[in-house]
Amino acid sequence: MTTLLLNLRQVPEDEAQAVRALLDEHHIPFYETEPSLWGISFGGIWLSNPDDKDRAKTLLADYQEARGREQRQRYEQAQREGTAPTLIQRILEQPLRALAVMVAVTGLLLVTLVPFLTLG
16 A cells, blocks of 8 residues: 655645655655645655655655754844845735735634624
8 A cells, every 4th residue: 555755735846856866765666646736635755665654754754854954044044144034025025915814814803703892
């Protein structure tokens, strides 16, 4: 039976490529599924041989721990240099998305609080 090793939802392409290379380097057979057109499935990296599950999970955990450390160091370096993106910069990068989120949150708050408001 095949085993899902990595769901590719919100996985950057460089990370997916590194996982593929890691599996190839350790001679672990795998295959990939593509994301669906409707966004129901985001694809994944599957192990062909269930006997490789423990070894692959250990390799992936080690890789992700090292990648996490590296990304934290990059972020801390960017903060020291003053080049880390701020909340305002992120909002300005995608203003329509930020506006849509604010409208949705406001709508949810109104729907949630209207029954408890007394207007008279």
